[in-house]
Amino acid sequence: MISNKKIHTLSVYVANKPGVLARIAQTFSRRGYNIESLVVSPAMDGHFSRMTIGVSGAANGLAQIIQQVSKLIDVLHCTDHTFDDAVVKEMGLIKISVDSSGRGEALQIAEHFGCKTVDLTETSMILQVVGDPAKIDALVEMIEKFKIIELVRTGKVLLARGAETT
Amino acid sequence: MEKKVMDGAQTLIKCLEAEGVEYIFGYSGGSVIPIFDAMITTPTKIKFVLVRHEQGAAHMADGYARATGRPAVVLVTSGPGATNVITGIMTAHMDSVPMVCLTGQSVSWMIGKDAFQEADIFGITMPVVKHSYLLKSSNDIPRTIREAFHIAVTGRPGPVLIDIPKDVSAGAFSGDLNAAMELPGYTTRAGAADADAVKEIADIIQKSQRPVILAGHGVLISGAHKELCRLAEKLNAPVTTTLLGKGAFPETHPLSLGWLGMHGTAYANKAMCECDLLLNIGSRFDDRIIGDTNFFCKDATVIHVDIDPSEIGKMIYPQYHCIADAKAFIDALTPLVSRLNTAEWLKTIDGWKQKYPLKFKRLGNLKMQHVIDEFYKLSDGKAVVVTDVGQHQMWTAQFYKTDEPNNFISSGGAGTMGFGLPAAIGAQFGRPKDVVIAFCGDGGFQMTEFELATVALYKLPIKIVVLNNHYLGMVRQWQELFYDDRTSGVDLEGNPDFVKLADAYGIKGFNLRRPGDVKRIVKAALAYNDGPCLINCEVEKTDNVFPMIPAGKRIEAMIIEAPKAGGKKLEKPTGST
Ligand SMILES: Cc1ncc(C[n+]2csc(CCOP(=O)(O)OP(=O)(O)O)c2C)c(N)n1
Numbered sequence A: 001m002i003s004n005k006k007i008h009t010l011s012v013y014v015a016n017k018p019g020v021l022a023r024i025a026q027t028f029s030r031r032g033y034n035i036e037s038l039v040v041s042p043a044m045d046g047h048f049s050r051m052t053i054g055v056s057g058a059a060n061g062l063a064q065i066i067q068q069v070s071k072l073i074d075v076l077h078c079t080d081h082t083f084d085d086a087v088v089k090e091m092g093l094i095k096i097s098v099d100s101s102g103r104g105e106a107l108q109i110a111e112h113f114g115c116k117t118v119d120l121t122e123t124s125m126i127l128q129v130v131g132d133p134a135k136i137d138a139l140v141e142m143i144e145k146f147k148i149i150e151l152v153r154t155g156k157v158l159l160a161r162g163a164e165t166t
Numbered sequence B: 001m002e003k004k005v006m007d008g009a010q011t012l013i014k015c016l017e018a019e020g021v022e023y024i025f026g027y028s029g030g031s032v033i034p035i036f037d038a039m040i041t042t043p044t045k046i047k048f049v050l051v052r053h054e055q056g057a058a059h060m061a062d063g064y065a066r067a068t069g070r071p072a073v074v075l076v077t078s079g080p081g082a083t084n085v086i087t088g089i090m091t092a093h094m095d096s097v098p099m100v101c102l103t104g105q106s107v108s109w110m111i112g113k114d115a116f117q118e119a120d121i122f123g124i125t126m127p128v129v130k131h132s133y134l135l136k137s138s139n140d141i142p143r144t145i146r147e148a149f150h151i152a153v154t155g156r157p158g159p160v161l162i163d164i165p166k167d168v169s170a171g172a173f174s175g176d177l178n179a180a181m182e183l184p185g186y187t188t189r190a191g192a193a194d195a196d197a198v199k200e201i202a203d204i205i206q207k208s209q210r211p212v213i214l215a216g217h218g219v220l221i222s223g224a225h226k227e228l229c230r231l232a233e234k235l236n237a238p239v240t241t242t243l244l245g246k247g248a249f250p251e252t253h254p255l256s257l258g259w260l261g262m263h264g265t266a267y268a269n270k271a272m273c274e275c276d277l278l279l280n281i282g283s284r285f286d287d288r289i290i291g292d293t294n295f296f297c298k299d300a301t302v303i304h305v306d307i308d309p310s311e312i313g314k315m316i317y318p319q320y321h322c323i324a325d326a327k328a329f330i331d332a333l334t335p336l337v338s339r340l341n342t343a344e345w346l347k348t349i350d351g352w353k354q355k356y357p358l359k360f361k362r363l364g365n366l367k368m369q370h371v372i373d374e375f376y377k378l379s380d381g382k383a384v385v386v387t388d389v390g391q392h393q394m395w396t397a398q399f400y401k402t403d404e405p406n407n408f409i410s411s412g413g414a415g416t417m418g419f420g421l422p423a424a425i426g427a428q429f430g431r432p433k434d435v436v437i438a439f440c441g442d443g444g445f446q447m448t449e450f451e452l453a454t455v456a457l458y459k460l461p462i463k464i465v466v467l468n469n470h471y472l473g474m475v476r477q478w479q480e481l482f483y484d485d486r487t488s489g490v491d492l493e494g495n496p497d498f499v500k501l502a503d504a505y506g507i508k509g510f511n512l513r514r515p516g517d518v519k520r521i522v523k524a525a526l527a528y529n530d531g532p533c534l535i536n537c538e539v540e541k542t543d544n545v546f547p548m549i550p551a552g553k554r555i556e557a558m559i560i561e562a563p564k565a566g567g568k569k570l571e572k573p574t575g576s577t
């Protein structure tokens, strides 16, 4: 499920205009890059949106493709944060099949990872986890001993640390 | 008194007028009827040219822009009308040509519901436009038009498409005619070149003994040909251009190497292999000039100057680069450099020029080169030359030397057959006083020959030269050289009598068959001044274009002359077409 390809984390600041996402996606896919995760949300100024995109593909050449994305008319800037000291977070919801016999252990694991239990029935439970993507991977691995019925992840979001802007 | 309300279409015409639009090339249809109506109800100086196929409209606007430096407008209906212009938009996009393309669209509330003649042209054209719009409100028209023209002509130019739903063109306008642009993501760097980068580049140039300046289309777009000439003369450095850069530097200048690449001059290509410094201004290092990326200018210092940052390092990693407009860069560089010691280098190059000149035989069957060469001589090299795509394109580029900017018009990046005739029409509209010659192959000509109607209707004095080898010559050449002469799907059996065809449109025709008649007929065609004429030239069927660098091969693998029959078999090329 999680590939070992290097995933680059890009932050793209765009004008909130129709088609901007399609143009960005096309630019990556034509050059053989795959979008692994994508989060789009309005920026503080509602005329703009912030996209955090995880792309995988050859590391060399990416800098040039970032220039191609940057040159799209509705893109203000596109920055590779892969090697920056940035705060990177993701949220996951994991629905597992568990009854009273396993519930105790499941809750123990959940607590270790700082999860919230957001839904609980006789036979299932939904855990909400927030953290860096590797932490979520680790939780998924641990919790796999219970049957995972469904799982959804938001994809990562990021902000540069300190006073620097993203 | 009741104030008269304009509708969206009338607003549109007013805005186009304000942008200084001279021509609209187009074709009507249901979804653009309001706009066609506004061309009548709104007082305007804009002239409308009715074409015979929408692809023709796009190539006309393209040819107009390349010949004048100013954008023209394309106006077509929705659905098939819009999809018919895609080839033309893509052709302009590949060669950085400004264009504003207006397409009609179904009414807003029907979009996405398979309405009659609905096509998602906004989505379909996304990869081949510089930018595009789908209008939502009549009130957005002034801002959008202003933005579209600004985007089309500034920075690295390109086509902009505006899709206009019928309710938007027919709806009442209550907005601001002077609405300002809103383009926070679009910053053009027409400004000065970075002084430190230029200084560094000047220092490295000053150390060179075997420099070559490579001038691309960017030099022409930026209008920097005079500046380039001054720089080359000051340095005493030779200049080669790309195919699209023809005219950026006079090809009759002693420092000119002609154009380089797959079918460029042997001396330009040899200079690429042996230079110690390559200063590329405004070329994107197309695969047809670099051959094998890994070996291109391997031992030379490469400097890349481009207005588009995404071109730096796309094909070739330069040691030095500068993101700037060509003119701004040259203006900054010239005062910092002085004459180089290139005497030896220029002597070597002259040796190559003597040894490997462009040549052809005047005897035997009529050669395309002979016809082109005669047109060159008898028009004093001053015509606006437009080509189609194929062998004749390469020979035209070789034998019709270009000394002035915007005088050589050809589909380079896209290689679009069918471009020649409509582009020549656009060029002639833009430059009514100049002689325009369209050199077309028999194949490509038939792709857009219906625009003869447009030529005839407007009595455009174009010299239409059909170089008729009864083959898709360029493909046949590849099959002969690389596929053991197994010709497949290239015989143009069934060609019409082109002179009769011209006659059907009321266009004067000439037939040219024998080398002995070339001078007389070319002279007569050039002297013909009662509108257009078509010259059908029955030429050698199986001639091949040389020099040739097989696609994807190192420049060193250039085949300078026709290989002898029965010689070593050539490997299939590994590069793209
Ligand atoms: C629209 C289009 N279709 C196909 C091609 C591929 N192609 C390149 S050159 C060529 C042959 C052109 O033949 P013709 O117009 O007769 O010119 P010639 O090479 O014979 O001078 C073809 C088919 C193309 N460039 N454009």
Ligand SMILES: [Mg+2]
Pocket: B390, B441, B442, B443, B467, B468, B469, B470, B471, B472, B473
């Ligand atoms: Mg032909």
